[in-house]
Amino acid sequence: MLDDGLKTQLKAYLQNLRQPIELVASLGEGQGSKDMLALLEDVAGTSDKVSLNLAGDDARRPSFAITRADGSADVRFAGLPLGHEFTSLVLALLHVGGHPPKFDAEVLDQVRALEGEFRFETYFSQSCQNCPDVVQALNTMAALNPNITHVAIDGALFQAEVEERQVMAVPTILLNGQPFGQGRMSLEQILAKLDTGAVAREAEKLKTKDAFDVLVVGGGPAGAAAAIYAARKGIRTGVAAERFGGQVLDTMAIENFISVSHTEGPKLASALEQHVKDYDVDIMNLQKAVGLVPAKTPGGLIEVKLENGASLKSRSVILATGARWRNINVPGEAEYKNKGVAYCPHCDGPLFKGKRVAVIGGGNSGVEAAIDLAGIVAHVTLIEFDSQLRADAVLQRKLASLPNVRIVTSALTTEVLGDGSKVTGLTYKDRNHDQVHTVDLEGVFVQIGLVPNTEWLKDSVALTQRGEIEVDHRGETSLPGVFAAGDATTTPYKQIIIAMGEGSKAALSAFDYMIRLEPAVPAEQEAA
Known part of the structure; x- marks a missing residue:
């Protein structure tokens, strides 16, 4: 099933296993079961910490579970985890085997602390680009918390089940048999839906943050570029993003990013986030801005209000909230997005x-x-x-x-x-x-236009009739100390590479604005 190259790579990865794991297969008579058996034999043959058990009793066939001897993990695949999902298989083996997932410790602790019973099912396809994020997030949760189970189901292999449950797009997530979500979701987004107290806790944490020199609102190409350019100036920089990566996450193929002949949206978004993390930038993900309050005094602190009730303050603000495609809202549009x-x-x-x-x-x-x-x-x-x-x-x-x-x-x-x-x-x-x-x-x-994500700014900065933020050649808005960049602005040609340039320019303009200000007024004096 696996070629020699993949076997060699897999063997190297599985050297990171810290405890034995068992592959429990539930097979039938068809070709799919034969292919799964061959795959599992290849996997088991790459590490002495992996054993194969053919006595599985799962009703879905072919399927297999990845388990520990103590029963503290239950990660399952119904169908062959190949194509985009092969990485999901490798990570599931590692995480069930004790290799630590690459998430912030606070996020992992939040997963471990979840109480209750969570039976997740995700329908995927091997060609789906959005599915691996969901599958890997839920597999990670199942590997960390014995109260959580997850089965990733290849919709193409279980057509009757798909039709019965009226699954019309992938990824589709069910929790305890009920619809939970559809489309790309990160581990943090899933946790936010499960842990109802997380929003309040995060809001309290945000309220304690000191004022920033530059606060970037938005985590797409413009926002990432702005954050990097600001941080390189050695000033206190923060990014508040509803979804780091923005619209790039939904882009299948990118072939016009100069010097990179081909990449994919999620890959570029991941690289953007990693580049920002190379600097001392406070990234606040899953934060939706709902209000902008100008400074009370010239050169004072500008306030950005968030949906969770918290507020962030900064000497300057860069608005890089991006835009979303205007939909025609007809049957089939959402189902075949990025599939034609x-x-x-x-x-x-x-x-x-x-x-x-x-x-x-x-x-x-x-x-x-x-x-x-x-x-x-x-x-x-x-x-x-x-x-x-x-x-x-x-x-x-x-x-x-x-x-x-x-x-x-x-x-x-x-x-x-x-x-x-x-x-x-x-x-x-x-x-x-x-x-x-x-x-x-x-x-x-x-091609019926873009919708700028600026509804929350209509009473704060000058917008065009289409809702675009009016900016000058320096990225300045109508509000002193507030700059803007990217698809949310009047800058023509909504392209990734242009947004990055505009974000960089806005950061340089914000820095120039700050160095020309009078000495900053202490926050406690301004509040008084």
Whole structure:
């Protein structure tokens, strides 16, 4: 099952096992069971601390459990943990075998302290990029706390179960038989849902923090770059992020990050976080900002209010909250996101070379996307809700000159179609005649705009009608001491590499702002 190279790597990893573990297999007669047996024999053959037991009685077959002799861990895989999930298998073996997980000690202690019974089930697919984070987080929890069990289920292998439970996307998480979550979730996010007191404890901890010199709100490319540039100046720097990595976490392939020919969103996000951690930066993850209070005096402390009730103060603030893609909100869109449904033609367009795609949206962004894609793909169908395109005339003329583009106006997209793993087409309704049409294709690019994550700032800094933060060439906002960068701003071209540059610029501007201030007023005097 495993080639010699993988066996050699696995043998090296399993040298880190600190105690014996047992693989308990529940097998049937099919090919899947034969493949699983071969995989487990290969795993057991790489370490004398791993034994194989073929007497498992799990109803799901093929499946296997990774256990300790004392029964204090129960991590299971129903189906073959290959593809993206092979790393999940390796980590599960190590963690059940006593090798410490690479999480903060406080997080691990929080897992160990959970009381109650937690039976987790996660449906995954081997090609799913978001699934490993969930599977690995829950496996880690099951390895640390005997009250927690987890089984990762390959949805493709257990189709009847998937249909019965109406699982329409992966990863899907069930807790004690009930829906718990869907999509990418980190260990910290799972803990926040389970440990109801964690939010209050974290809020109390945040309230005790001293004021920052620079507080970055947002942990995407702009926020990470801003934090690094600020920290390199030797000033007290903090990052408050709702989800470190931001929208990059949801990006499948990145091929336009200069000097890196190819990477994946989660990999880049992890590298960003590690780079920030190389410096003395206080990272406060899972923190959603809900309010911005200007300084009471010139050069005084600016306050950022958080959803959990805590507040953070800083001499300067950099807003890097990013944006989210505006959805068309039709059946199939969420299910096939990153499986044919895409939002960035610059990033993902080359992946559809020679295929048929649709672009939803007839404004400048939609028409520009169609023109861009027409040079790569076999055919583009542009679908616009209005009776005419809204893009600039020069763009419309260019689009009309392309032989492999079809323009459909007065059309309402009604559904994205797929075969369970990828997009196969879409349906739209002719608004003039109420007829429904089907278009066969492999990709759907939604281009109806971005939604800046700035709703919480509407009474604090100047925003455009679209909600973008107005910034000047230095990244300054309308509020003294507050800077902004990235997709949440009026800076054109929402690209990762541009966001990083803008974040760096905002940090340098914030530093320049601070060194020109009068000596800081002590916080206790300002509060008085």
